[in-house]
Amino acid sequence: MSGPPSPLIGNYLREVGFWNVANISQGCMLDSKLISALIERWRPETRTLHLPCGECTITLEDVQLQLGLSVDGSVLTRFVQSADWGAICYDLLGAISNNIYRGRIEMGWLRDTFLEPGNDSTEVEIIRYVGIMSLR
DSSP states (O other), X not given: OOSSOOHHHHHHHXXXXXXXXXXXXXXXXXXXXXXXXXXXXXXXXXXXXXXXXXXXXXXXXXXXXXXXXXXXXXXXXOOOOOSOHHHHHHHHHXXXXXXXXXXXXXXXXXXXXXXXXXXXXXXXXXXXXXHHXXXX
């Protein structure tokens, strides 16, 4: 999202506990030197940062605390094992991607297919949009 979330979807974002994540880039200045330094110290084979004070890693708890995500409660989707991914895609999103590989959908397709809802959007379209935002 290029700006703050639309008032149309704000209540839905709050309801699913995704409001903080949707607003994470608002007023945020990126420090490219810090990002570059961290990238240089990241070791993908061990999933750790090698810092002068020792090794450290980013845990799921760190992400949960920083983004204010709820880890308790209902999930947005369910575990699905299916031979018909098109049907699952349609059931959850109301549209079918032409390129589904083992249950994975390209993020570009989501971005291009599900534009930010307008004043004439139905409640179902708004709810689907909020669910898709949580996947990005």
